Amino acid sequence: MKPKLFFCHLPKTAGTSVRTALEEQFRPFEVVPDKWMKERSAGDYPHPAVVMTTLAHQNNFVKFLCGHYHLSMRNFLDGCLSILILREPVQRTISNLNDKIARGMNRDYVLQSLDSGILPMENNVMCRYLGADFDYASPDWESRPFLEMPIKDPQAMLERAISNMKTVEILCLTEDLQPLERRLSQYGYDISIGRHNENLGEKLALTERQMKTIQLYNELDSRLYQAARSILG
Template sequence: MYKDKVLIFVHIPKTAGSSLSGIIYTKYNPHEVFSVSNPALNIVSQINNNTKCVLGHNLFGQHQELGPRIYVTMLRDPIDRVISHYYYIKYILNDDSIGKYSLGEFAQLDGFPNMQTRFITGDKPDLEQAINNLKTFAFFGITEMFTESLFLIKKTMGWKDIHYVKNNVNPKKQKKETISTETIKQIEIANSLDIQLYQWAKENFENRLKNLDSTSKIELETWKESLK
């Protein structure tokens, strides 16, 4: 179904995208994969006819010139994603320009609010457009249901066995339960669109799982057991 289309991974920061990228990479020959590090760059002119997969922090709609293409992405609970993103920048990247801010301040900095919505719309804070765009994606998964997401993308893409390890796990990240109510409120206000988008996406994802046929449900449970 998607054999002759370029796969574009809309990798939203801190949504288990690095883990999924590693899996996607193994499904192509190295010369067929193009990786993007900065979503602000227009890299279409650098992509050749051999490219079958574009990985990295891509925004939706950046690759109109590539011809037939499909999009895949992962979405995460917005509060957890912002917390993870902040501590990743502060302790893993050691970025003092961001680390000098508190978590609540970080959540409100220009460019960071509603990041999931903006990646899905091509950098516009438009919830309706984000939902409409997601409906056209070949696949979107939920970070908190990563194993189930892998199963569904495997079925969607017709891939065989999948093996993975978690990447970019930050041991210094604080758990949501330890964050003050005031800070959580700041994050919620700054990411109101993302919260609504995530709620829609999670409900849609859960419905997909419920609607699996009995054989696929058994296959999913068996596969989950094999990963333990």
């Protein structure tokens, strides 16, 4: 029997392409969130509380869980394998900024912020998804937004992120997705990853100073990414 899957979809890591390929492996009622849940959320992933409520009532039927959710969401799908894709942090952040601009953020504001040494979005996003001191099982999780919370102990968060990453059964990098297809095939999932959700708008052309700002705000993610590369060999 094929195992259940949780795909911890980190933004701008080619995750939409992977999610689309995986969704084709399941019947609609086996997927959370399904297309109707996303439609009710204006095309985005639904609020975590909606997902957890759905899983509480339909856990026996759900076989694929996916979303921009902290890694602790995997604990709500019994017996699942976890999938994680990391991307080189500077390129991931640039892609994220391009997407924010396409959704309405002012381009000049982004460039001026970077010139001033300010990153106009969340920093160290990948580390936060894996290593933030956060758990959906905690009663106060809604009052602790893990993407916006100040990082009080950077080294501790990085260590948690690396430790948690090592527990993920299927780890891959955006820069080389072929191993993901091979690993999934070992579990009976024969997928072919296409290209989806590409930002076709004008891309940011950044100066060395602006790139340096992005690097400085994502030092933890850079160390996490290097740890992933070492694990994968």
